[in-house]
Amino acid sequence: MKKRTGFDTMSPYLYPFYICRHPKDGFLELKANKKGSPTIVVITVALWLFVELFYRAATGFDMNQFNADDMSLLRTAVVTVAMFLMVCISNWCICTLMEGKGKLLDICVVGANALVPYIFVRFLTTILSWVFTGDEQVFLNYAVIVAELWGVLIAFSGLQEIHEYTFLKTIYAIGLTIVCLIIMFFIVLMLLILFEQLYFFITTVVFELRYG
Numbered sequence: 649m650k651k652r653t654g655f656d657t658m659s660p661y662l663y664p665f666y667i668c669r670h671p672k673d674g675f676l677e678l679k680a681n682k683k684g685s686p687t688i689v690v691i692t693v694a695l696w697l698f699v700e701l702f703y704r705a706a707t708g709f710d711m712n713q714f715n716a717d718d719m720s721l722l723r724t725a726v727v728t729v730a731m732f733l734m735v736c737i738s739n740w741c742i743c744t745l746m747e748g749k750g751k752l753l754d755i756c757v758v759g760a761n762a763l764v765p766y767i768f769v770r771f772l773t774t775i776l777s778w779v780f781t782g783d784e785q786v787f788l789n790y791a792v793i794v795a796e797l798w799g800v801l802i803a804f805s806g807l808q809e810i811h812e813y814t815f816l817k818t819i820y821a822i823g824l825t826i827v828c829l830i831i832m833f834f835i836v837l838m839l840l841i842l843f844e845q846l847y848f849f850i851t852t853v854v855f856e857l858r859y860g
Contacts, residue, residue: 660685664692664764668798671805675758679810684757692760692767697728699770707777732759734836738828743811743821750810758806762799769795 655677667674736759740752773788808818
């Protein structure tokens with residue numbers, strides 16, 4: 649694909665901000681100029697993890713529904729990092745079978761860019777929760793919903809562009825990705841339960857041998 653003039657010199661770190669305003673053109677130029685960067689993916693996912701922790705710890709007292717004693721870095725990391733990887737891998741598996749052109753890194757780049765509006769708005773609404781009252785929380789919630797919907801639009805545009813799909817085929821691929829994600833989640837859950845039972849069995853046997 650021929651480079652798009654005018655954007656080939658743009659820094660990879662500026663593309664996410666351009667994509668937020670022009671999703672379809674942004675991904676077209678990102679792909680044409682080969683500016684997809686794994687560094688951007690890592691930074692964005694790390695920022696998502698930070699914002700989720702910040703949201704749970706620093707939300708204003710009137711709006712904070714989280715118990716500080718229940719906060720866990722590991723649990724939050726699983727919800728963010730592991731979920732991000734599972735979604736990307738699920739889409740890669742499905743689109744590979746559907747002759748999609750995007751590689752796993754391309755899908756991760758799309759996912760990272762789709763997170764940018766949510767990261768920015770969630771951070772901003774967390775700060776605003778310090779000055780807003782509980783009755784005004786609905787406005788902050790609406791802002792987060794808009795950011796999430798905008799992220800979905802960015803993800804849709806990105807997947808359509810990198811896989812070179814039609815509109816309907818992109819919808820079909822996303823639907824199959826969700827099914828694959830559910831299956832993958834179920835398998836992981838079963839493995840966790842299996843390993844937990846195995847752990848308790850081993851500890852019980854060790855205890856009986858030691859004190860029996």
